[in-house]
Amino acid sequence: MRLIKKEISSDGSGRVSLVPQETNDLWYIFRILNEGNTLRTRTIRKVVKENSSGATTSAERKVITIILKVSRIEYDPAGGSLRVSGQNIGENEFIRLGQFHSTDVLLDAQISIGKSSWDNVDRKLIEESCDASLNADVAAVILDDSVAHLYLVTANMCIEKSTIHNSAAKKKYAGPGSDAKQQKFFKQIMQSMTVHVNSEKVRAIIVASPGSTNTQFVECMRGFHEGDLGRLAGQNKSKVLTCRVGSATTDALKEAFDDPGVLKRLGDTKFAQEIKNLNMFLKKMISAPEMVAYGYKCVRAACSNGAVETLLVSDSLTESMGRHRTKVSALMEEVQSYGGTVHTLSSMHASGKQLEKYTGIAALLRFACADAEMDDPSGVDPAATGIEKLAVTSKKGEYHTCYDGKMLVKGK
Structure with missing residues (x-):
């Protein structure tokens, strides 16, 4: 998050201007915004022109600046979107005073939030959101021979991005071709990682399993040198950590983060x-x-x-x-x-x-x-x-x- 301006008076009232730069910043805005606050932002509005008889002559979409008195905030953690609804309280030629409007808060677009009282909680949230050292993403793969869960852990939330099942494992087949089926399973996990993991942002990729499946997966991952999978392996070679957990379930995620080696790598991040x-x-x-x-x-x-x-x-x-x-x-x-x-x-x-x-x-x-x-x-x-x-x-x-x-x- 980038702080543009902070104008808070001695009585706690005032306005703060921010620019969200990544999806995790939307979580901070969701936490800061409350019902009754004001939000100044740019939005797109469909403007309809009518003739003297009331018939529509044209309709076009215009980018306008609007000030809303907030009545509802909707945040989708998985989709990384934040939608704000409220009444227009600013002069505008395209929206009447008191008219309701909904808009999405966009990345890299400046917003201004007004409150009658900025308390200690709000100020701490602004401080945290603008401190890049506290905010680092971690990817986690929790797997065994039959299933793999891919999680993205940010400073403030943990989201399960995908679940990959290995149908061959249910057949308990260990004859010729079983290694190829396991390699196919590992490849599916890596393909999911190329979609959901931003190699430039993640500080670490944790691979955890009850047995030796984690080391087998890492060996397979490092065997790719070309294409998307090769780039994934090359860019994250030094970021991969392995650890043991009791099971391949959601509960194992906390167990993985309790591992001393994992905590050391995460350093001074907020969730560490x-x-x-x-x-x-x-x-x-x-x-x-x-x-x-x-x-x-x-x-x-x-x-x-x-x-x-x-x-x-x-x-x-x-x-x-x-x-x-x-x-x-x-x-x-x-x-x-x-x-x-x-x-x-x-x-x-x-x-x-x-x-x-x-x-x-x-x-x-x-x-x-x-x-x-x-x-x-x-x-x-x-x-x-x-x-x-x-x-x-x-x-x-x-x-x-x-x-x-x-x-x-x-x-x-």
Whole structure:
């Protein structure tokens, strides 16, 4: 993301101009935009001309600048598209004031977002989106002899791009020609990678399997020297990492990212930091439970004593505008004010989903804090923390976020 201009007054109101440069930037815009904000962007509008009798004489598509009061935002993670709907609130000769319009946010096109209050959550999102070192794509192939799953993992989400089945494996045939059938299976995986993996952007390609299938696939991959498959192998030769996992399922993806060699290669990327901090929290839960806190009430108590060194927050707690977001945002700001660090974990990553099992908010402490101890360390009632999880569905007119595998929606 490229930051063009940031004009935020002392009361928190203002406008920020941005240029999304890659599909992951659309996720940040989806997180930043909320119902009631304003969006200034260029859009295409079909303009119809009529004669005095009301008959249509011509129709043409014009590129115009529009200012919308946002009422709905739709984001498709798999397709990499963001659509915004709302009422026109700016003077325009082609669209009446108050008329509804929908437009797609395009890459490399400047937009301007206006808010009555830019809180700590919004500012952190802008900072993260403009830091290229935090945003790096990783491709992962989780496979065994019968199936392969290709994932693209960005700083904020994990998307399954394709699933390839090896029909020959079901026949358990190990006679002449079985190697050729396995090579065909590996070739199909590579062909899928040429479509979904951008070799210039990925930092690493992780190949994981329960047995030796991963090393066999890598050997096959390095055997290609010409054509699209040869380019794929050549451009990513130094990026390929292999590791062992228990199965070729979605759960194996987290297992692969927990591998020390994989974490070392990912370095200081955002999701590598998320995994490291969550793993540290889980280890201390066992070895030194007095040095961690989870649940809003307990973390709030630790923060009041200046005990929070690292705060972990699921982004699901900061999605909606309301008292819950205000409370979490204030907590994040307080932790940062006395030198603590704050990490927002994506609920579309395995680490974020695991954090949600601990109410979505947790902390690593500088020192033990009696006020932060849980009455019942075996479980947490989210309602008791004062922070409720976002509902998948909601009543008409309420804010909601839903994920059906294709689309994320905010608004009415």
